[in-house]
Amino acid sequence: MTPSTQFVYVTNEAGNNVTAYAVNTATGALAQLSGSPFVSGNGPQSITVDISGQYVYVVNQFSNDVWVYAIDPTTGAIAQVTGSPFAAGTNPFGVATTGTIQ
Numbered sequence: 001m002t003p004s005t006q007f008v009y010v011t012n013e014a015g016n017n018v019t020a021y022a023v024n025t026a027t028g029a030l031a032q033l034s035g036s037p038f039v040s041g042n043g044p045q046s047i048t049v050d051i052s053g054q055y056v057y058v059v060n061q062f063s064n065d066v067w068v069y070a071i072d073p074t075t076g077a078i079a080q081v082t083g084s085p086f087a088a089g090t091n092p093f094g095v096a097t098t099g100t101i102q
Contacts, residue, residue, distance in 0.1 A: 054070065
């Protein structure tokens with residue numbers, strides 16, 4: 001979930017993609033975003049949004065990489081950043097971000 005609680009992202013291992021949703025902050029209901037699901041690597045296992053709410057990181061266990069996406073702050077749609085995917089070693093399974101906004 002983004003820090004603003006506007007958007008949620010879910011990995012789909014069998015589909016090799018990421019589904020994105022808008023969150024109704026009054027009810028908690030989810031609405032799938034236009035263009036979703038978004039392509040990912042092979043076997044997405046873990047996902048996180050950075051503390052700034054600008055990027056989504058997805059670890060793909062079977063393609064041994066991390067896909068990085070930029071989040072459109074208005075629509076919540078995601079797009080791969082330049083250079084993505086990035087190598088992640090053999091069978092990566094988790095991802096986390098930490099830090100503070102400067």
